[in-house]
Amino acid sequence: MSHAWKTQKNVVFALYIRELKARFSHFRLGYIWAIAEPLAMVALLSIIRMALGKKDIAGISYPLFFATGIIPYYFFQTSVTQLLSVIESNMPLMNYRIVKPIDPVIAKIILEFLIYMGTGVLIVGGLVFLGFGFTWNNTLGLILVMACLISFTLGIGLITSVIGAFLHESKKIVPIIIRPFFFISGIFFPATMIPTIYRDKLLWNPLLHVSELTRRCIFEEFTVSHGNIMYLFFCSITSLGLGLCVYRVSRLKLSTSGNIR
Numbered sequence: 001m002s003h004a005w006k007t008q009k010n011v012v013f014a015l016y017i018r019e020l021k022a023r024f025s026h027f028r029l030g031y032i033w034a035i036a037e038p039l040a041m042v043a044l045l046s047i048i049r050m051a052l053g054k055k056d057i058a059g060i061s062y063p064l065f066f067a068t069g070i071i072p073y074y075f076f077q078t079s080v081t082q083l084l085s086v087i088e089s090n091m092p093l094m095n096y097r098i099v100k101p102i103d104p105v106i107a108k109i110i111l112e113f114l115i116y117m118g119t120g121v122l123i124v125g126g127l128v129f130l131g132f133g134f135t136w137n138n139t140l141g142l143i144l145v146m147a148c149l150i151s152f153t154l155g156i157g158l159i160t161s162v163i164g165a166f167l168h169e170s171k172k173i174v175p176i177i178i179r180p181f182f183f184i185s186g187i188f189f190p191a192t193m194i195p196t197i198y199r200d201k202l203l204w205n206p207l208l209h210v211s212e213l214t215r216r217c218i219f220e221e222f223t224v225s226h227g228n229i230m231y232l233f234f235c236s237i238t239s240l241g242l243g244l245c246v247y248r249v250s251r252l253k254l255s256t257s258g259n260i261r
Contacts, residue, residue, distance in 0.1 A: 007098055015090070015099075015107035023111065035119040038074055042066045042123060045188070058190045059221040061132040064124065068218055069187035069211045071120040072146075076153050076207060077178055079112045083157040084164030084171045087254055094254070101254040102247055105161050109154050117146070124218075135220035142217035144229065148236040149210050155239030162250045186211030191226035199226070206235040 042063055049062040057065040090104040163170045185207035191199055212227030
């Protein structure tokens, strides 16, 4: 068992390096470009908020508020959409018995998480340097929220990677399905600002809980939150379990390149 685990770990690491080079090797400033999209979005939303004459949102400076909502969401969105083609693009490697279809999925999730968490540290650190201060709240809580986010994303990603391998139309359909979540995942506003009649429905969205809990764990000033860690944990475990079931049912077909059209 330990030998099999070590082998898979080495395979995932090799695929991680391969994905890293594929992601950034074509652009001389690729690593800088990785933070450009979330940084531009934070800047745009902050300018709009400044034009409205508001100094903070729920006790938090608006650039910090937007940054801590955008980064987790972009990690989820980018991972799920890119995983639509990850198995298909790594299909030649499936001829090696030690490489399993799940390996490039795990490698991609690790890469995207490190990219976006690194981006988050740079953006938040830069904002603090510019004078947008805050009081740190709960490190262990933040680690737990991020673990739930990774598990939830991995589960959904496994499902989309399988769907993407067998249904090419999904590469257009899935991004359309995911896009509305940008507006209902707590990036622009805290759950307390949502009218009660709509709030109860929107709180079915696990990503809204991620935004709420992330801010609660980072900012001591963010005292009013509707995030529920137990609900997020349940969604994460359910997503991961369902994703593993879908993968297990399809893994033999995924390992045979002739079955992918």
